[in-house]
Amino acid sequence: MDYLYLDNIDEFVNDQNKIVTYKWLSLTLGVHVNTAKQMLYHYLQQKRNEGSGTPLHATYLVSGKCVENGSKCHKVSVVREDKLNAVKAKMDVTISVHVYSVQRAELKDSSPLYNTDYDAVKENIKNCNKYSTIRCAAAVPMSSAEVQRAQEMALVPPAGKEISKTGLNENTSATPKPSAKQPAGIMGMFASKNASKSQESSKEVKTEQKDDSSLVETSKSKTASKANPMSNLFGKSAQKKADEKPNKSIKEETAASSTAPAIMKQSQTSPKSKIDIKDEQSKVSSALKVESKDTRNKTKRPEVVDSDDEKMESQQKKRRRIKKPQPDSSDDEVVPDSPPVPNVQTPSPKKQVKREHVSHQEESSEVKRRKRRRVLKSHTFVDEEGSFVTEKGYVSESYSESEEEPEPNSQAKDSSSLKQSFGKREEEKKEKREKKTSTANKPTKQPSIMGFFQKK
Amino acid sequence: MATLTRQDLNFGQVVADILCEFLEVAIHLILYVREIYPSGIFQKRKKYNVPVQMSCHPELNQYIQDTLHCVKPLIQKNEAEKVVMVIMDKEHHPVERFVFEISQPPLLSISSETLLSHVEQLLRAMILKISVCDAVLDNNPPGCTFTLLVHTREAATRNMEKVQVIKDFPWIVADEQEVHMEEAKLIPLKTMTSDILKVSHSQLFCTESQVSWLQLKHRCSRISLKSRCKT
Numbered sequence: 001m002d003y004l005y006l007d008n009i010d011e012f013v014n015d016q017n018k019i020v021t022y023k024w025l026s027l028t029l030g031v032h033v034n035t036a037k038q039m040l041y042h043y044l045q046q047k048r049n050e051g052s053g054t055p056l057h058a059t060y061l062v063s064g065k066c067v068e069n070g071s072k073c074h075k076v077s078v079v080r081e082d083k084l085n086a087v088k089a090k091m092d093v094t095i096s097v098h099v100y101s102v103q104r105a106e107l108k109d110s111s112p113l114y115n116t117d118y119d120a121v122k123e124n125i126k127n128c129n130k131y132s133t134i135r136c137a138a139a140v141p142m143s144s145a146e147v148q149r150a151q152e153m154a155l156v157p158p159a160g161k162e163i164s165k166t167g168l169n170e171n172t173s174a175t176p177k178p179s180a181k182q183p184a185g186i187m188g189m190f191a192s193k194n195a196s197k198s199q200e201s202s203k204e205v206k207t208e209q210k211d212d213s214s215l216v217e218t219s220k221s222k223t224a225s226k227a228n229p230m231s232n233l234f235g236k237s238a239q240k241k242a243d244e245k246p247n248k249s250i251k252e253e254t255a256a257s258s259t260a261p262a263i264m265k266q267s268q269t270s271p272k273s274k275i276d277i278k279d280e281q282s283k284v285s286s287a288l289k290v291e292s293k294d295t296r297n298k299t300k301r302p303e304v305v306d307s308d309d310e311k312m313e314s315q316q317k318k319r320r321r322i323k324k325p326q327p328d329s330s331d332d333e334v335v336p337d338s339p340p341v342p343n344v345q346t347p348s349p350k351k352q353v354k355r356e357h358v359s360h361q362e363e364s365s366e367v368k369r370r371k372r373r374r375v376l377k378s379h380t381f382v383d384e385e386g387s388f389v390t391e392k393g394y395v396s397e398s399y400s401e402s403e404e405e406p407e408p409n410s411q412a413k414d415s416s417s418l419k420q421s422f423g424k425r426e427e428e429k430k431e432k433r434e435k436k437t438s439t440a441n442k443p444t445k446q447p448s449i450m451g452f453f454q455k456k
Numbered sequence: 457m458a459t460l461t462r463q464d465l466n467f468g469q470v471v472a473d474i475l476c477e478f479l480e481v482a483i484h485l486i487l488y489v490r491e492i493y494p495s496g497i498f499q500k501r502k503k504y505n506v507p508v509q510m511s512c513h514p515e516l517n518q519y520i521q522d523t524l525h526c527v528k529p530l531i532q533k534n535e536a537e538k539v540v541m542v543i544m545d546k547e548h549h550p551v552e553r554f555v556f557e558i559s560q561p562p563l564l565s566i567s568s569e570t571l572l573s574h575v576e577q578l579l580r581a582m583i584l585k586i587s588v589c590d591a592v593l594d595n596n597p598p599g600c601t602f603t604l605l606v607h608t609r610e611a612a613t614r615n616m617e618k619v620q621v622i623k624d625f626p627w628i629v630a631d632e633q634e635v636h637m638e639e640a641k642l643i644p645l646k647t648m649t650s651d652i653l654k655v656s657h658s659q660l661f662c663t664e665s666q667v668s669w670l671q672l673k674h675r676c677s678r679i680s681l682k683s684r685c686k687t
Binding site for chain 2: 054103104108110112119184
């Protein structure tokens with residue numbers, strides 16, 4: 001066989017400083033993957049024997065059987081060269097070892113490996129297994145009719161989901177514990193727990209060991225993405241729809257955001273800590289009802305060693321977001337369970353259940369119901385401190401008479417600007433007043449929010 | 457997707473958004489790759505459909521976000537010339553500089569999603585290049601810190617001093633010692649050209665100090681590279 005490929009690989013690795021994975025090499029040169037693996041191996045041998053110039057680093061794919069946590073499993077890992085022997089020793093039976101990639105840089109994590117293959121696979125997506133040996137007769141592309149059917153089925157539940165936010169709340173309930181543990185680990189330590197986790201010696205692509213953490217992470221990112229469409233429904237102003245759309249196409253996950261001009265910005269520009277994710281999810285559900293966020297935050301605050309400003313800001317961001325599209329959301333999203341609003345009755349029990357589920361974690365259901373009612377009827381807006389104040393929406397509501405009292409307070413707040421403020425004392429006084437009125441009105445209706453926005 | 461022409465008010469906003477997002481991801485990635493902060497604070501997240509490392513530290517994130525939040529209007533108005541991430545040693549002498557030069561090609565419109573996915577592809581490639589840049593850079597001494605500088609055209613800084621975009625986040629004029637690097641060498645990292653973004657990097661390499669230039673040519677302008685190189 002001709003040895004031109006060695007020059008090719010040399011050019012890729014040394015001149016262009018690329019990461020050459022076997023998959024990328026096979027797609028680039030148009031050779032079978034096993035040939036590509038051998039090419040990389042030969043290249044590595046040759047360069048190491050020459051002992052010249054720049055050091056080369058390689059990663060290997062090791063697959064074999066081992067016993068983990070008492071159960072037998074087939075483990076496939078991508079490991080750095082320096083950890084290769086250790087990983088091989090751990091396995092009962094080593095089934096295959098081959099070169100995964102060759103590069104000049106010493107990689108700190110496995111992300112660039114994925115990045116390298118991404119575009120090559122994307123270009124060849126129709127026949128990306130042209131050069132591979134894994135075959136499945138049943139794996140054929142769906143016909144366009146089947147694709148359409150699948151799309152229709154996918155559209156219906158998410159539409160329901162967005163209205164009821166069931167998915168969001170389910171995820172919220174599913175992941176709070178693991179996410180609570182990890183944020184505590186990250187935030188509290190910034191070192192020990194996460195360092196040991198993230199700096200695992202082997203970069204494992206498909207190990208069952210890592211499944212847990214990656215599952216949690218993916219579920220978290222999923223929840224983040226789901227939370228964001230939901231929160232973004234109430235989110236940034238409608239003016240931004242135009243630039244949200246191009247951003248959306250670029251942005252990471254555009255999960256269920258088919259309807260809304262969901263800005264993923266929030267998740268992307270502000271890398272959310274898990275605490276934020278948790279906060280936001282709870283806040284979204286609470287904000288719908290425009291509720292006593294403060295109690296929720298209070299329960300959260302002792303958990304998290306975090307800056308108040310950050311929470312404040314995320315709270316305020318949430319509030320602002322929720323505020324703007326309120327007219328839209330109030331019709332669809334908010335599920336009043338109160339009799340005066342019959343048109344939304346059907347989704348209400350579902351929503352109620354979900355919200356209660358969420359709120360049980362942090363708040364009393366009593367508070368939740370209050371929120372719901374309030375949203376139902378009124379427009380929420382952000383007052384000076386960034387807390388939501390609900391304005392009476394439906395005049396026909398039976399709460400109207402009780403609404404009168406808090407009305408002047410909320411209006412006074414409304415007149416103030418929308419700028420964020422951090423815990424002003426005057427605000428607190430107003431809040432307390434409104435809180436009192438709100439508690440007085442509890443039996444009849446949702447008064448203004450203020451209890452929701454108790455500042456510390 | 458709607459067609460946006462340069463005349464649309466949103467055009468500049470869209471491009472500025474794209475750039476700022478990219479800058480945020482790039483800054484976090486540089487912090488990770490150059491080991492400015494321990495890797496324990498970083499967490500894998502997804503951007504442009506590939507995993508990237510972002511920090512979880514709230515104050516660090518806040519700092520970066522606030523900086524870019526202030527930079528965004530400058531980019532929109534084409535007043536930002538370059539954004540520089542300077543890595544300094546314990547004595548606050550710069551050892552490395554990652555320079556994002558911003559210029560804008562004369563594109564008339566963003567007309568299709570394919571263009572944006574093309575841009576996404578190019579930005580992915582930039583991220584990949586940052587990930588492997590340690591192959592061509594020397595290791596930094598321990599205890600390094602970083603700072604972000606923005607070079608603006610003409611009088612933009614005066615406006616920034618007058619108007620605080622973010623409360624309690626003032627911008628000050630950078631010290632000469634932070635800006636100037638002795639015996640800097642330029643090392644190219646990557647060049648990217650697209651219809652809405654022109655990105656090229658060049659990187660200065662030197663024994664004493666290293667300067668890495670990632671030139672994001674967001675708009676075409678007469679930025680001459682030679683004036684940047686200090687030898």
